[in-house]
Amino acid sequence: xxxxxxxxxxxxxxxxxxxxxxxxxxxxxxxxxxxxxxxxxxxxxxxxxxxxxxxxxxxxxxxxxxxxxxxxxxxxxxxxxxxxxxxxxxxxxxxxxxxxxxxxxxxxxxxxxxxxxxxxxxxxxxxxxxxxxxxxxxxxxxxxxxxxxxxxxxxxxxxxxxxxxxxxxxxxxxxxxxxxxxxxxxxxxxxxxxxxxxxxxxxxxxxxxxxxxxxxxxxxxxxxxxxxxxxxxxxxxxxxxxxxxxxxxxxxxx
Numbered sequence: 001x002x003x004x005x006x007x008x009x010x011x012x013x014x015x016x017x018x019x020x021x022x023x024x025x026x027x028x029x030x031x032x033x034x035x036x037x038x039x040x041x042x043x044x045x046x047x048x049x050x051x052x053x054x055x056x057x058x059x060x061x062x063x064x065x066x067x068x069x070x071x072x073x074x075x076x077x078x079x080x081x082x083x084x085x086x087x088x089x090x091x092x093x094x095x096x097x098x099x100x101x102x103x104x105x106x107x108x109x110x111x112x113x114x115x116x117x118x119x120x121x122x123x124x125x126x127x128x129x130x131x132x133x134x135x136x137x138x139x140x141x142x143x144x145x146x147x148x149x150x151x152x153x154x155x156x157x158x159x160x161x162x163x164x165x166x167x168x169x170x171x172x173x174x175x176x177x178x179x180x181x182x183x184x185x186x187x188x189x190x191x192x193x194x195x196x197x198x199x200x201x202x203x204x205x206x207x208x209x210x211x212x213x214x215x216x217x218x219x220x221x222x223x224x225x226x227x228x229x230x231x232x233x234x235x236x237x238x239x240x241x242x243x244x245x246x247x248x249x250x251x252x253x254x
Contacts (some may be wrong), residue, residue: 029162029196032119037162037196039117039124042227042234045110045204052180053220062179068110070219074182080213087181096175100131100239102151104175105168106190106206106220108133114227116234124157124164129234137166146170149186164194177208185212200226 030038048056048065054074055067076084087094097103103111113130126135137157144154149172157166168190176183188210195203202224209217 028199030199032121034121036119036121036159037164038119039164039194039196039202040119042114042116042232043202043224044114044227045112045222046225047110047222049110049220049222050107050112050178053178053182054180056180068220068222070221075215075218076213077215080183084181084183087176087183089181091179091181094181095179097179097239101174102131102133104151104171105135105153105155106192106208107175107177108135108152109192109204109206109224110222113237114232114234127234130237131239132236137164143167143169147186149173151175153188153190162196166190166192166194168192183213184208184210187212194224197223200228202226 030040032038047068048063049068051062052065053067053069055072056062056065058064074084092098102108108126108128108130109115111128111130113128115126115128115130118125118127122139124137124139126133126137128134133152135152135155137155139157141156143156146169148154148170150170151172151174153168154170155166155168157164159165169188171184171186171188173184173186188208190209191207193203193205195205197203203221204224205219205221207217207219208214
């Protein structure tokens with residue numbers, strides 16, 4: 001008959017095996033009834049990616065930033081790099097946000113405005129303060145057959161352990177990745193990974209693939225922060241064409 005000591009040792013061994021198998025035992029992470037990380041709440045990216053994904057110096061109306069692209073630079077093809085530079089030179093009029101278009105994905109995720117996540121087992125909804133944008137992530141279901149061109153693409157999610165993985169396709173080519181002219185085509189394919197770093201932080205990682213524009217896939221990484229203000233709620237940001245003109249006006253005055 002096994003002794004209490006042998007039983008205790010067996011339990012310790014089982015816990016160690018479970019931990020080694022990749023099970024997250026972090027009890028500080030809020031969880032849903034089905035045991036998934038609970039991302040419900042209001043979040044925001046606190047960086048300068050909306051202005052420029054790559055490292056950049058400060059300019060009038062543009063804060064300096066270290067960049068969020070792994071390796072520092074986006075791997076454009078030569079022709080696409082020339083177009084990006086032209087976009088940057090004419091961004092005051094060419095940036096789709098100057099026309100109040102939806103920012104698209106992933107740009108909407110790091111606009112300097114809060115957004116709210118509402119989570120169910122079959123659907124994760126992102127509600128954005130910026131231009132009232134809404135993004136639906138349908139869980140465990142396939143993309144519809146294309147080709148389809150949507151402003152925000154089509155998002156399909158699944159769980160890999162505690163990481164929410166979102167596959168996004170069916171884009172149009174009329175959105176940019178930031179205000180610096182970084183762009184994509186309708187062939188862009190994104191894989192997003194939302195991984196909890198604790199109760200109030202999410203590691204957000206996006207792998208970008210677009211053979212028409214980029215020489216190889218590349219990745220951006222940043223942290224999303226949970227707002228803790230007890231009275232915080234999403235407000236309204238209505239976009240008008242003159243908003244971008246005011247934002248970029250200092251750039252014309254240089």
